[in-house]
Amino acid sequence: MKQLLELFLTFAKIGGFTFGGGIAMLPMLQKEIVEKKNWATQEELMDYYAIGQCTPGIIAINTATFVGYKQKGTIGGIVATLGMAFPSVVIITIIAALVSNFQDLPAVQWAFGGIRAAVVALILSSVIKLMKKSVIDIPTALIFIAVAVLATVTNVSPVVFVLIAGVIGILLKGGKKS
Amino acid sequence: MSYALLLLELFGRFFLVGLFSIGGGLATLPFLTSMGETTGWFNAADISNMVAISESTPGPMGINMATYVGYTVAGVPGSILGPIGLIAPSIVIIIIISRVLMKFRESKYVNYAFYGLRAASVGLIAAACYSVAKIALFNGEVFAETGNFFLGFDLKSVILCAIVFVAVMCFKKLHPIACIVAAAVVGIIFQMG
Known part of the structure; x- marks a missing residue:
């Protein structure tokens, strides 16, 4: 029970301070889930993101379910996910009920100007941390560069990149051993 | 009774959005547009307003949108059931994937x-x-x-x-x-x- 509460509260904290979608959540996940709680490794986080991009639903939610399930099984997956959604539901309900022009308030827009700039820096630092664990030789460096460039200049679905990279991984590693 | 049906419809429609939108919160947008057109619950201007609010508040955007639509359509019960409908399919799918992964971890x-x-x-x-x-x-x-x-x-x-x-x-x-x-x-x- 105590562990479930901890799952709920940790993910509620992450959900309450994530501005800008699943990618913006990454720095928070690394700090809370990997570094503080040891609930997952950097490698697992990358796996969750890769799978999250290929499965239905929101990446943030999928990652919460993965971590929760790993800690406490099915109920853990559900509790962590509800924790993640909880702050949004409360905040949005209040805004929808009371503040009709919240997003037009100058102070809100200014605060978000600042937050957006900080989020870029935070995501960049996350990418560097993850690269140390995943871009470990020439083939992975080539995969990283190719996906980063192609995902920027084309509209190809992330699913395609993830599947092709997985197959390349099997071919390279499997081919070498045999 | 019709209110209960409305809540059920809300849940069901967001369940489908959760099941078919792959990727981030913005992937839910086309589904919301067609939901607005089918049900008449909200129009294109409402959607751009919702996106602006979702982007100016913490939390995953998809959840924010589901909450906002849910509240607009059916009050507080709607603002709870909308997001729950949205996340229900992912929870089931991810738990199944987790089980499979654990089985093949050593592979x-x-x-x-x-x-x-x-x-x-x-x-x-x-x-x-x-x-x-x-x-x-x-x-x-x-x-x-x-x-x-x-x-x-x-x-x-x-x-x-x-x-x-x-x-x-x-x-x-x-x-x-x-x-x-x-x-x-x-x-x-x-x-x-």
């Missing part, structure tokens, strides 16, 4: 696949970082007006971004939440955005 082929796939995963995150940076640090309108690429950069944002980056790289203990709160304060003081 060398799964590990080989992850070797390639992790690099791609980080590549995708880097691409997403670029598109976030473009919005946060670069003003396309100024660029279009002046034609000067360097004038397009928002100087205050670039400086704040650089300071936060140096801070998180130098001080490993610095919590991202502290950075976000500080950046919001700085944003208000210097009237950014």
